[in-house]
Amino acid sequence: MEEIKINMIERPELKKTILIEGLPGIGLVGKLAGDHLKDELKAVKFAELTSTYLPPQVSIQDDGTVKLVNMEMYYWKGKENDIILLLGDFQGLTPESQYYIADRILDFGKDYDLRRLYTLGGLGTGAITHTPRVFGAATSKNLVSELEEYGIVFKGGGAIFGASGLLLGLSIPRKIEAVCLMGETHGQIIDAKSAEAVLQILTKILGVEVNMNELKKKARQTEDQINKMSQMIDTHRKSVERQQELLDENPFYIR
Template sequence: MEQVNVRWYVEDVSVHSSTVAVAGLPGVGHVGKLVVDHLIRALSAVKVAEITSTLFPPQMYLSEDSVLRLPRNEIFFVPETEDHQALLFLAGDCQSTTPDGHYTLAEAYLRVFDLLNVRKVYTLGGYGVGRMVEHPRVLSALSSSKLKEEVIAAGAVINSEEPVGGIIGAAGLLITLGRLHGMDGVALLGETSGYLVDPVSSTAVLDVLEKLVHLHADRTELTDLAEQMMTDVAAATASAAGSRPPDDLSYIG
């Protein structure tokens, strides 16, 4: 098995090309993954290519028939309609297990994007803040300052001091290395606790993305997940408060 393998599922790549790609791989709070997986389903996207790699974790996945398969990331295509432009999505199971692997895989994704005529990449992810966030901000980082105005107008926050420590993994690499491929790039990171899968943060990221790519998709599934999460968190908080002894004043201060 090669280090990186790309399997195409379409014969004519040109028919499944777009100037815009949106990437949402697993990461903090699965924020980006939830958005992209939701849009793939909501827009009935077509699978274009599959990437497998020895740089992925050695964790096999089960099919519906309990047959093991390799971990994989996939490229999906949505054709242009009256409601939105043509779009490509990068989604999947995992990221690399090593620093070198992150670079190698990012270049592999960008080579695929080159073949599909991509000129602008949006990467989606989470920004862990270590606490629950009821109304998450969406932080952004750019490939060029010329993109700043449109990103702020869409509702994202640009602050050179956040995210603290920069952006790790594909969400940052695709923007930075994409610039070397002649692609503009915008990273959108939703604030999240970092402890839970966070559809509330994903919904905030989707709000900004829709404005940037002029997209409107049914979001019932994602909204339902967000409402369920808030209900579960409220119930867990109430349960914890109820189990505290009456004379426990540790919550003051």
């Protein structure tokens, strides 16, 4: 059984492609932004990635049928650039699998004239803000200069974990330009407002127009669900902390 398998639904021809990653993470910022962009662009699903590195489970859909856990790739044809969106409900369960999946995604991109990557996420500050900033990190100084013009804040320090980080790190030896956009967020709530901030800047960069109404609605719906989901959020927070601890601790594994 292959550890990572990509099933092609359609084989589109894409040019000057920009890959945008919106997998779950802090505040679900990246996932909310990515899913909304997919909905508004009416992007088309063309590939599914399943993996033994994802949780061993199926989700039950509204019609009673099941879906194996996966990541999904959508495409959208633009004027200057075509877009691939990488979306999903999960990331790889183990540190090693994070590398394998990110590497596989970049291999996948080779067939689609990949020019640039944007990975979307949240930057947890522990504070509530009403006008979330968007922080950035990039694979080159040129990219930093280019993107600072959009009001993205670049500052040193900290780390980016998982797909949002590795897709950048593994792009460097492949000489692919890649940027991580991180919406300022509390860290313990699902933050559609932060996702909107990220999307406002991303769409300006991409030169596409996206109606934010649904995202605003989602934000409200989400808040209604927050009570129900509060336990999940707490679990989420602890998980992030624990993972962070794991990473912080292990360097000191030794004397």
